[in-house]
Amino acid sequence: MSETQALESMIGEEYKYGFSTDVEYEDFPKGLNEDIIRELSARKEEPEWMLEFRLKAYRAWTEMEEPSWFNATYEKPDFENIQYYSAPKNKPKLDSLDEVDPKIRETYEKLGIPLEEQKALAGVAVDAVFDSVSVFTSFKEKLAEAGVIFCSISEAIKNHPELVKKYMGSVVPARDNFYAALNSAVFSDGSFCYVPKDTICPMELSTYFRINNMNSGQFERTLIIAEDNSHVSYLEGCTAPMYDEHQLHAAVVELVAMDNAEIKYSTIQNWYSGDEEGKGGIYNFVTKRGACRGKNSKISWTQLETGSAVTLKYPSVILQGDNSIGEFYSVAVTNKKQQADTGTKMIHIGKNTKSTIISKGISAGRSNNSYRGEVKINKGADGARNYSVCDSMLIGQECGAHTFPYIESKNPTASVEHEASTSRVGEEQIFYLMQRGISEQDAISMIINGFVKEVLKELPLEFATEANALLDVKLEGSVG
């Protein structure tokens, strides 16, 4: 086997999370109209204002056009063929793990999800969203003691309406873009987190998303608010079973950081990416945005994107407060026929605001990996600084890597620095390492890990191992 073939087969490791779980679902008709939204809202026993929010978003959406400016081609989703609500029938209202449907628990165990007590010791609080409904939130009590609210967004709508009303849509307005509007109309569940003033959240918060049902889209909504002098770190993980049909995942995540507050948001995305020929796989069209509203506030996005057939995703930070900091650390791996167009936007509004962008793209197979970044410095952003690095690594001859940096500076005191590089995992590099006694597989793994370590070290420690394992799974395999 030639080195290039070996490389490709390594990266082409079979998807391990492709099983589906046989649970009973509540019936819900396919398609989208105002009646569907009313029905959905009614089943969720939502207050009138929430229904209004949804309907307004729906009306906006019907007047919007599906975007097509990105560097990816795919068959558009058929919005009439999607089930907008999909809940396991034994819908749990739970206080203990024992009450979760055993089949669902089994799924999570197969996924290696830290629902179990061992991880409890590691100090991880988990909210798991199975299809559309939040299944279980552990550690509520310990968090409550610290004053932190961590629950499903549905619960938050019921129990903390004033907070949800105040912040939902304040960072990503319903009409922001086509998929955000769709999400605002039909979001089914998601996570909510509120960290009060002067509070360090006592543990890592974590959510696992899984799309199980074949026809359902997943539209989850996450809202995190960090009040003055608070700190929270949050991780989301995603998987889905293998189906021939494409499935749509259109999430909205909003983060709000007040004075001196810090939010660290990490993602390990491993949705099913489709087969060799590009059949099946998730469309991952997500709007993630954080607002550094307070002075000295900080928002970091760290993402490890390995899955999905098509990914369009630009976690962004609006740097409003003076001295606020925005960070974006990203590793995007594409293989087979995957397409990823991902990057970030940093909008500098406040004085002395600072942003850092480190993006690492790895493309293999016949995939296409694009980085798209926008750095915008407004007139009043005196002393704003940005530093961007985007590096691409190619494996094999048939994949593509592209970078599209946009820089717009309206303030002469601002400084913007951009570096980019493209390299190829070379056969000579592999031979060099092998000549030193290292196996081909380890050589590739060392090269890739060396390439991404700058980003992975930003992940919370508990998850860094998980991330490394995922990369290895994605990269290891059938050599020789």
Place this chain on the structure above:
Amino acid sequence: MLEIKNLHASVEGEDQEILKGVNLTINKGEIHAIMGPNGSGKSTLAKVVSGHPEYEITDGEILFEGEDITELDADERAHLGMFLAFQYPIEVPGITNRTLLRESYNTIARENGREELDPIEFDDYLKEKLDVIDMKDEFLERSINTGFSGGEKKKNEVFQMAVLNPKLAFMDETDSGLDIDALKIVSDGINKIAGPENAIVLITHYQRLLNYITPDYVHVMMGGKIVKSAGKELALELEDQGYEQLEKEFSLNGEAQ
């Protein structure tokens, strides 16, 4: 230790032969020098012996300690104790010298049923080896060869050799690109490494190197073959006369056959 018999090799998938019947025997404790004009196949020989996947052996065999190694991958040959100091050391960003060497050392140790060294023990071991060629320890933390000067890359190859302590090392133009002081330091280092249990093959263009390291044999390679072998005086002869005379003889011989 190494026996190369009638070795023919070409670039994988191409007809044109680069090695056209190389014969060479190397015993332990020996130092050999291979000289020869540009493009004569010296580096190719070293790479084929090391298991570079780009080349295909079309005829002949390579025996290492009596075992035919032509089917072994490069890493397996390294486990047996073979080493190649590259003519053009490769840059591998993102992996430090230290990480590479610890992985290499421990993998080779493991494969040979020897004890692996833990990071602290290994660190002490590295320090010892740094002294062999007077290298600064800051090089340990730098990515493999990345941004190294030409001479630093060559020194780094010798350093790796000192750490891995191979039975047989091919050193491909390790002297090219070294300044006068560095040449002396590197030569001293190689002399320290050389011993009765190992063997070294120096590929070089310059007899100058052989003033520092005394070879037992000097071979001349031309047109993909070793055309002449003799003692160290051959290097002086070549220095004097160049390859022209040999070239004539060789092509005459070639035609006569």
